[in-house]
Structures are given as C-alpha cells and as structure tokens.
Amino acid sequence: MNPLDELVRAVQKTAHYVNGNLPNHANSGAGTNPSGEDQINADVWADHLFFDGLSSLDCVGEYVSEERKEAVDCGEGYSVAIDPLDGSSNLASNNSVGTIVGVYDAELPASGREMVASMMVLYGPYTTMTVAREDKDVVKEYLLRDGYSEPWGEFQIPEETTVVGLAGKPSERTEEFNAIAEEFERELKLRYGGATVADLAQVLEYGGLFGYPATSGYPDGKLRVHFESAPLAYLMEASGGSSTDGSQSLLDVEPDGLHARTPTFLGNEELVQRLEAALTE
Numbered sequence: 001m002n003p004l005d006e007l008v009r010a011v012q013k014t015a016h017y018v019n020g021n022l023p024n025h026a027n028s029g030a031g032t033n034p035s036g037e038d039q040i041n042a043d044v045w046a047d048h049l050f051f052d053g054l055s056s057l058d059c060v061g062e063y064v065s066e067e068r069k070e071a072v073d074c075g076e077g078y079s080v081a082i083d084p085l086d087g088s089s090n091l092a093s094n095n096s097v098g099t100i101v102g103v104y105d106a107e108l109p110a111s112g113r114e115m116v117a118s119m120m121v122l123y124g125p126y127t128t129m130t131v132a133r134e135d136k137d138v139v140k141e142y143l144l145r146d147g148y149s150e151p152w153g154e155f156q157i158p159e160e161t162t163v164v165g166l167a168g169k170p171s172e173r174t175e176e177f178n179a180i181a182e183e184f185e186r187e188l189k190l191r192y193g194g195a196t197v198a199d200l201a202q203v204l205e206y207g208g209l210f211g212y213p214a215t216s217g218y219p220d221g222k223l224r225v226h227f228e229s230a231p232l233a234y235l236m237e238a239s240g241g242s243s244t245d246g247s248q249s250l251l252d253v254e255p256d257g258l259h260a261r262t263p264t265f266l267g268n269e270e271l272v273q274r275l276e277a278a279l280t281e
Contacts, residue, residue: 087195098197112230
C-alpha cells in the first residue's frame with residue numbers, strides 16, 4: 001500500500017474513535033503541555049490514541065506531538081507532527097475541536113517545504129477530514145460516520161471573500177495590525193470560534209482570512225509551526241489560497257525547535273497580500 005494511503009487511513013480510523021468517545025474526556029484537567037498551555041485529559045487521551053495508530057506504521061520514523069516535549073523515534077520513514085486535539089478548551093462549552101497532522105519527509109525541526117501531506121479533522125455537528133498530498137492534484141474532503149470514510153467533495157477556496165477571523169485582543173496587538181484588521185472587519189463577516197481547524201474550515205468554505213498575529217502575550221505568535229501553522233498552510237496553498245507569517249509563506253518559516261511558534265495568517269491571496277503590505281510598510 002502507498003505509505004501516504006496508510007497514513008490517511010490510520011488517521012481516519014483513529015478520528016472515528018475520537019469522535020465516538022470524546023464526551024467521556026471533556027471536562028477533566030491534566031496540567032500544562034510542553035508549550036506551557038493548559039492541557040486537559042482529552043488532549044493526553046487523544047495523543048495516546050494517535051500515537052498508537054501512527055507510530056506502529058512502517059512508514060513512520062518519528063512521532064512529534066504538541067503534547068510531548070520531545071520526538072519519539074519510531075524507526076525509518078516520515079516524521080509525523082500532530083496537534084491531537086486542536087481547540088480542546090472549546091470542549092467545556094461543547095464547541096468544535098479538531099486534529100491537525102503534518103507529514104514531513106525530513107527529521108524535525110524542518111520547514112513546511114519538507115511536507116508531503118497534511119490532514120485536518122473537524123469534529124463538528126458532523127465529522128470531516130480534509131487531506132492534501134503531494135501525489136494528488138486536489139484537496140479532498142471525507143465524511144467520517146458510522147465507522148466509514150466516504151468522499152465528501154474537493155476543496156478550492158472561493159474567489160469571493162466572505163469571512164474574517166482574527167485572534168488576539170486589540171489592546172495586545174500592534175497599531176499596524178489593528179488598522180488593517182479594522183479594514184477587514186468592516187468589509188467581511190466576523191467568524192472566529194477559538195479552534196483553528198474550525199476557523200480555517202470557514203475560510204476554505206466561504207473565502208476570507210483567518211489568523212493569529214503576534215501579540216504582547218505571544219510575541220512570536222501563538223500557533224506552533226510544525227503542528228498547526230505549516231500543515232494548515234500546506235492545505236490552504238494546495239486549495240488555491242495563500243499563507244504568511246506577515247512577510248513570507250508559512251511554508252518558508254524555519255523553526256528553531258519542535259515547539260517553535262509563528263504569527264499565522266491563512267486565506268485568499270488578495271487578502272494575504274493586503275495584510276503583508278500593511279505590516280511591512
């Protein structure tokens with residue numbers, strides 16, 4: 001079997017189980033993750049599930065998780081970087097969460113240019129999985145239900161821009177960013193839910209812009225390069241959109257460690273170019 005097919009199927013299989021059992025792990029606390037952020041039991045539980053499902057594959061050489069300080073050596077093969085339960089703080093209010101997977105043909109840390117596939121699972125009113133691969137010409141979406149994964153469609157970001165979701169308190173953002181954010185928010189519908197996968201799904205479906213800027217609390221940005229920013233940029237750019245850290249594609253960011261962060265913006269090329277122009281004046 002094609003190694004990327006194996007990886008996609010393993011993520012699908014594990015996501016089915018996560019979807020069916022997530023309510024059992026929604027409210028218990030677990031401490032902090034290696035990035036110093038709040039971690040709940042569901043984060044640790046999902047990480048163990050994906051580790052069991054992926055680390056045993058012959059094509060996986062390294063498992064790197066947002067919930068683990070160091071990489072786990074699995075042999076020879078691809079490096080898999082994963083955010084097992086993106087937006088887990090949303091569970092307390094019964095809102096959407098997700099899973100993000102980046103597949104790198106290099107030992108980590110590495111830039112997104114070393115990626116060969118990216119996947120995101122959205123556990124919403126129904127569960128979907130979006131997949132971009134270097135050996136496929138289209139970004140595919142699957143519906144996960146009743147233990148099966150069925151083709152659900154193909155993603156190409158719409159030319160028309162409709163929604164915008166920008167994180168961070170205005171008091172913690174720069175004046176330059178607040179100015180361009182106000183422009184976008186006057187022109188577009190506000191859509192921000194606190195789970196990166198859910199917010200990106202809005203942009204992929206309706207067109208627009210989503211992002212986490214640098215703030216006083218997160219001067220390097222909040223999202224991690226390997227687990228969130230680069231995999232989602234890979235999906236977005238494969239869907240005809242664009243990405244930036246404010247001056248360059250997120251795929252060109254060179255992380256200096258496994259848990260390195262970066263400002264992250266994803267959306268239609270027109271909006272990304274306007275944002276870069278505003279931030280580099």
